[in-house]
Amino acid sequence: MKKSKIVQYNKWGYIFLIPFMVVYLLFQLIPLITTIWNSFFENYLSGLMQVGPNFVGFGNYADILSNPDLWLYAGNTVIMWILCFIPQLFFSLLLAAWFTDPSLRLKGQGFFKTVIYLPNLIMASAFAMLFYTLFSVSGPINSILMQIGLFKEPFDFLQNIWAARGLVGFMNFIMWFGNTTILLMAGMMGIDPSLFEAAQVDGANSTQIFFKVTLPLLKPIFIYVLITSLIGGLQMFDVPQVLTKSTGDPMRTTLTLIMYLNKHLYSKNYGMGGALSVLLFIITAILSLLVFRFSSGRKEA
Amino acid sequence: MKKAVRKMIALTLAAGMVLSMTGCGGSKSASSNGGKVFNIYCWNEEFKSRVTDHYPGYEEVDATTGKIGDVTVKWNITPNQGSAYQDNLDQHLLNQEKAAADDKIDLFLIEADYALKYINSDYALPVKDLGIKDDELANQYKYTKDIVTDSKGVLKGVSWQGCPGVMIYNRDIAKDVFGTDDPETVQAKVKDWDTYNQTAKEVAAKGHFMTSSFVDPYRVFSNNVSGPWVQDGKIVVDKNIEQWINYSKEWVDEKATNVYDLWDGDTWGKGFYPEGNVFCYFGPAWFIDFCMAADDEASIAHQGGWAACEGPQGFYWGGTWICGCKGTDNADLVADIMRKLTTDKDIMTEIVNADNDFVNNKPAMEALAADPDYQNTVLGGQNPLPMFCAGAEKIDLSNLSPYDQGCNEKLQEAMKNYLNGNGSLEESMDLFYKAVEEMYPEVTH
Numbered sequence: 001m002k003k004s005k006i007v008q009y010n011k012w013g014y015i016f017l018i019p020f021m022v023v024y025l026l027f028q029l030i031p032l033i034t035t036i037w038n039s040f041f042e043n044y045l046s047g048l049m050q051v052g053p054n055f056v057g058f059g060n061y062a063d064i065l066s067n068p069d070l071w072l073y074a075g076n077t078v079i080m081w082i083l084c085f086i087p088q089l090f091f092s093l094l095l096a097a098w099f100t101d102p103s104l105r106l107k108g109q110g111f112f113k114t115v116i117y118l119p120n121l122i123m124a125s126a127f128a129m130l131f132y133t134l135f136s137v138s139g140p141i142n143s144i145l146m147q148i149g150l151f152k153e154p155f156d157f158l159q160n161i162w163a164a165r166g167l168v169g170f171m172n173f174i175m176w177f178g179n180t181t182i183l184l185m186a187g188m189m190g191i192d193p194s195l196f197e198a199a200q201v202d203g204a205n206s207t208q209i210f211f212k213v214t215l216p217l218l219k220p221i222f223i224y225v226l227i228t229s230l231i232g233g234l235q236m237f238d239v240p241q242v243l244t245k246s247t248g249d250p251m252r253t254t255l256t257l258i259m260y261l262n263k264h265l266y267s268k269n270y271g272m273g274g275a276l277s278v279l280l281f282i283i284t285a286i287l288s289l290l291v292f293r294f295s296s297g298r299k300e301a
Numbered sequence: 302m303k304k305a306v307r308k309m310i311a312l313t314l315a316a317g318m319v320l321s322m323t324g325c326g327g328s329k330s331a332s333s334n335g336g337k338v339f340n341i342y343c344w345n346e347e348f349k350s351r352v353t354d355h356y357p358g359y360e361e362v363d364a365t366t367g368k369i370g371d372v373t374v375k376w377n378i379t380p381n382q383g384s385a386y387q388d389n390l391d392q393h394l395l396n397q398e399k400a401a402a403d404d405k406i407d408l409f410l411i412e413a414d415y416a417l418k419y420i421n422s423d424y425a426l427p428v429k430d431l432g433i434k435d436d437e438l439a440n441q442y443k444y445t446k447d448i449v450t451d452s453k454g455v456l457k458g459v460s461w462q463g464c465p466g467v468m469i470y471n472r473d474i475a476k477d478v479f480g481t482d483d484p485e486t487v488q489a490k491v492k493d494w495d496t497y498n499q500t501a502k503e504v505a506a507k508g509h510f511m512t513s514s515f516v517d518p519y520r521v522f523s524n525n526v527s528g529p530w531v532q533d534g535k536i537v538v539d540k541n542i543e544q545w546i547n548y549s550k551e552w553v554d555e556k557a558t559n560v561y562d563l564w565d566g567d568t569w570g571k572g573f574y575p576e577g578n579v580f581c582y583f584g585p586a587w588f589i590d591f592c593m594a595a596d597d598e599a600s601i602a603h604q605g606g607w608a609a610c611e612g613p614q615g616f617y618w619g620g621t622w623i624c625g626c627k628g629t630d631n632a633d634l635v636a637d638i639m640r641k642l643t644t645d646k647d648i649m650t651e652i653v654n655a656d657n658d659f660v661n662n663k664p665a666m667e668a669l670a671a672d673p674d675y676q677n678t679v680l681g682g683q684n685p686l687p688m689f690c691a692g693a694e695k696i697d698l699s700n701l702s703p704y705d706q707g708c709n710e711k712l713q714e715a716m717k718n719y720l721n722g723n724g725s726l727e728e729s730m731d732l733f734y735k736a737v738e739e740m741y742p743e744v745t746h
Binding site: 044045046047048049051069136137138139156159161245246247249250251252263264266267269272 | 383384388391394395418419421422424560561562567568571703714717718721723724728729732735736739740741742743
């Protein structure tokens with residue numbers, strides 16, 4: 001065999017891809033396919049007795065979609081996501097605008113950028129546990145409110161629909177606004193500074209620059225943030241799970257879709273769990289496609 | 302390039318095969334001896350402290366390990382709430398056959414609420430197979446054997462304790478409301494539910510709470526039901542349970558109790574201290590000994606400020622059974638622990654004297670019940686054993702079902718919503734059915 005003179009570098013590309021492909025296959029693709037496969041079976045543990053797997057076709061999907069509560073859980077998830085996303089957007093935009101505005105000459109930017117990102121580093125469950133303790137009937141928040149005379153009796157935050165949902169939203173907001181700020185900052189710094197200068201020369205004030213120049217040019221990043229946050233919101237689980245001790249109290253108004261999924265996994269109900277996961281997968285896939293379209297369309301702009 | 306890829310695949314496959322082969326080393330027989338590691342699965346420190354204090358030859362190494370001779374004892378403790386313990390145990394049981402010898406479960410504990418689930422499975426070894434004969438168990442209370450006898454009549458577990466319950470009341474509050482803390486007078490005030498409710502109003506009028514949470518008297522109702530939770534695959538809510546719900550509403554409305562979660566130290570557990578202002582708790586011997594914060598100097602229990610009376614109805618609560626696990630490699634040690642802790646009269650009397658537990662040994666308990674020197678310090682020197690002895694004879698466990706823990710927990714969670722005014726009774730019951738059916742997919746209502 002004669003050695004070819006042309007050096008082939010292609011194979012290195014494939015070799016370097018192997019670790020990723022192996023991990024992807026083992027932990028993503030195979031579970032994905034088995035989930036879809038499982039969703040067509042009745043398959044659960046009753047005590048220590050295995051029931052199934054019996055093929056039931058789309059039976060699990062029919063069960064899930066005909067359950068009126070599914071819409072309640074979907075609604076809960078979206079409401080709690082909105083409660084976190086709106087304040088998040090407001091504060092992130094404000095902070096990103098301040099951080100990127102050279103005329104403000106903010107001192108200690110590095111410090112503040114780190115601090116606003118810190119909550120994201122705490123484990124969500126630990127964070128939820130902390131809030132559970134803070135806002136419990138005998139917790140410090142209640143004793144402070146009672147000492148300053150706002151409340152006569154302790155208020156059970158976690159037994160009030162809007163207080164509980166609000167807390168979940170608030171916690172997610174605290175955890176994620178730093179991340180969004182950094183994304184938006186990146187978007188803002190990517191805008192050509194000459195546009196701002198031109199606007200200034202034309203006599204625009206800073207409010208006008210923000211609304212007429214920054215915001216429209218930020219749109220692609222904006223949509224990216226919106227949709228990734230929505231996908232993350234759909235997967236909301238740990239915070240409400242720990243905060244409400246998995247009950248979704250009051251009256252399951254804080255029970256998210258993934259918490260509902262988790263309820264089926266208690267009995268190792270792979271059929272129902274699989275069907276619900278597939279439905280969530282479809283929604284998430286559609287949302288991801290939207291991101292893909294917007295982010296690939298950006299090049300033309 | 303192809304060659305390299307093929308090599309890599311072959312290597313991965315080979316590695317996979319080697320790894321999977323090492324998993325098959327365990328023996329196939331139900332039990333054997335000579336294991337070096339003894340794995341115990343349980344949900345709290347109670348059994349561990351019994352073994353540490355009373356099993357001859359046990360040496361503590363650290364919080365999760367000990368030694369008996371040259372066998373290392375490993376404690377795997379997972380809390381009971383929310384079925385976490387069962388979840389963890391089930392996972393390991395299902396893996397038992399494949400697990401390495403040192404990881405196999407040797408002994409696990411079960412509680413009345415879910416005993417049937419394990420007793421009717423193959424994982425719990427018949428006690429007879431461990432070499433323990435029926436006549437060795439003759440002194441145990443009959444109910445403690447009935448519950449762990451499977452549908453074919455095979456005994457599969459043993460317990461060192463009996464769990465007849467009593468009403469434990471706060472002496473100071475009794476004096477404040479009734480002018481005396483004498484158990485007979487207090488018993489007359491709670492002799493049936495109508496009288497109890499009347500008394501609850503009196504106690505509330507004086508600014509105390511009758512119970513810490515509406516859940517406290519739950520067992521008194523749920524133990525006196527006329528049928529199991531699940532009958533023919535359907536959830537059946539007994540009249541007694543309905544009555545508990547109705548009474549709970551009254552108690553909460555009258556501010557005679559609170560909507561607290563059981564076991565929550567910051568709310569429900571406040572009543573163990575004088576400032577908690579709680580008149581009574583319901584519980585068996587393990588509750589008095591193990592749960593009322595007796596080792597905390599500020600607690601009422603430490604000062605001996607409690608007393609006991611029978612309460613409105615007899616009941617039992619919990620109880621822990623020891624099961625040998627199929628596949629154990631220390632069968633003789635399992636049998637010896639069972640013998641020492643549940644049949645040895647001297648050790649059992651020692652447990653009563655040291656920990657005030659109510660042990661599963663009829664002659665020993667009857668002797669102590671008649672013993673004028675026996676005193677329970679938490680109960681201010683009262684001897685509650687005659688009450689427990691009488692209660693133990695009456696315990697009837699025929700209405701247990703494998704679904705009890707799920708049903709009890711989910712009902713209490715759902716009723717919290719009702720009592721907090723977040724949903725109507727009907728909506729809350731609906732929530733209960735939903736939660737149970739998610740947990741046990743084969744059940745309907």
